[in-house]
Amino acid sequence: MTSFNPKTPTRDQILAASSAWVAILLNVLPGxxxxxxxxxxxxxxxxxxxxxxxxxLSGALFSQGDGASMDPNMQFIGLLGLTTLGxxxxxxxxLAVKKVRQAGSQE
Incomplete structure (x- = not known):
């Protein structure tokens, strides 16, 4: 029988236990x-x-409802910005996962 441990994991423990590739995929794919x-x-x-x-919002403001939102160049710029952010x-x-794991291995 396992006992209940009221101690919750720290932020660094959660981050170190997370899979870096899952975090990368979730940040890139939906962006x-x-x-x-x-x-x-x-x-x-x-x-x-x-x-x-x-x-x-800046894309919406720059298009100003004049049909520029249908312009392929504007759509490409918008997609490029969101992809870059992703x-x-x-x-x-x-880097955050790597940093926490390295700090944990040095302790």
Whole structure:
């Protein structure tokens, strides 16, 4: 019979136990910072969500309802920006896991 352990894991323990490739995939594929939700990194998620929202809002403001949103160049720029943000967050998520694991192995 196992006993109940009321001690919850720390942020670093959760991050070290997370799979880096899953966090990378979740940050790149949807591109919305969902890898941060997997890693339980709330601040990083909200920063990414805000940046995504700002990028989408700026695209909407620049199109100003004049049909520019259907312009393939504008769509490409929007997609390129969201993809770049996804790649940056994926790289950062991998570095965070690596950093925590290295710090844990040095203790």
């Amino acid at each position: 919305l910072g969902t890898g941060y939700l997997y890693q339980r990194r709330w601040r990083a998620y909200w920063v990414t969500a805000t940046a995504n929202g700002a990028w989408i 790649l940056i967050t994926a790289f950062e998520a991998r």
